[in-house]
Amino acid sequence: MYNAKAVIVGAVIFAALFSSPFWLNVGKADYKRPDVVLPKNEKECVEPVEYMRAEHMALLNQWRDQALRNEKRVYVSSTGKEWTISLQNTCLKCHNDYANFCEKCHIANSVYPYCWTCHITPEGKK
């Protein structure tokens, strides 16, 4: 093999970079889904949980547009139930603990939405 030193250094760098997801996690405890604290007094969200997990950000935008731009304040969910379109009075009424609900999942998945540059952060009951 010619230029063995350079080739071996290159191969090691390549293998180390590519396998970094594996060895960077060696010795760490198995990853678990962040355990968000669900609201205690309410069992049902506006849509089923699978939908909310994937689409809540789109729904929030949809609600913003309907309430503020179309002045439509009633949302009919996929189950047929009617909800008042309001962040403060519907969403945050139950999900009133930012640190134990929103933030847990967001930080674990490196999501930093800019909701709270305008809206008041719900800090739970003290």
Next chain:
Amino acid sequence: MIAALAMVALIGCIAWAGAAGGLAFLFSVVLPYVAVIIFVVGVIRRMVYWAKSPVPFRIPTTGGQEASLDFIKQEKWDCPCTTGQTVVRMLLEVLTFRSLFRNTHAEVLLNDPVNKGPRVVYYSSKWLWVFALLFHYCFLVVIIRHFRFFLDPVPACITWIETFDGLMQVGVPRFYVSGGLLLVALLFLLTRRLVNERVRYISLLNDYFPLLLLIGIVATGLCMRYFDKADIASVKVFIMGLVHLSPVSTAGLPSLFVVHLTFVCVLLLYFPFSKLMHMPGIFFSPTRNVPNDTRRVRHVNPWNPPKQFFTYAEYEDEYREFMAEAGLPLEKQPEKAAE
């Protein structure tokens, strides 16, 4: 083109059907591990194979004035003569695609006023360079951004990249410029192959397949982020299971995720055996990675057999008597040589 399209579509369909038909374990656990191992081993094997090929002579393709007399200015980066200059040349090649920047486009002008007839004209053509650069850097950023699924806690540097990538704050989830530009660049590279008749003539299945496969990867990825959204918390649970070597099931993840993952695995499997090996290959290119010093250093082919020299002194030693008899001039007379 059609065959490549069919192959990518078939891979997608198989993955989709497999995910729906209970083969999710095969596609989401076995395939990724096999793909990663084949990718790493295959790339290193090919690197060793290349490293075993001798390059006895300097064969750089130069693009400028060679180092010469003091008053002639040398093009240091296009015609390097030292190792340092060659390193700069390689860095410019790898990071900015310098040789592609010189790309030209040839065209025949039928009624050229200079020639009073047809004439071949070469224009500088930067589009390929622009989109190739765009594609490679966007792909790099997208790959780095995916590390948020591989690491916990997510390092700050990845968050910074995401912040800059989504600086325009368009929509939720925030639109990442790199993802959009990646698709645009890939579509340009594909369109170029189809529209430019000369490029289409020399394009083969192994040109179309990686392009379409990458378009498949990007399209499924964008779709899962912006349209038919996947729950990224579940995605992270699944991916962290893979990298912790304790895989979990794909339950709760959309079939599109399995398709995306399978496309990526196929890319990794295909990589070591394809033209995509230009990634390590650029470092092994003797037309780029050697200094142009054929005139200042003597390069001897290392496997030439040892030369049988017969010097004049030896010749005279051999035939001295006969030469003396014939009266030829000698450097040493026979009586002196005998002493």
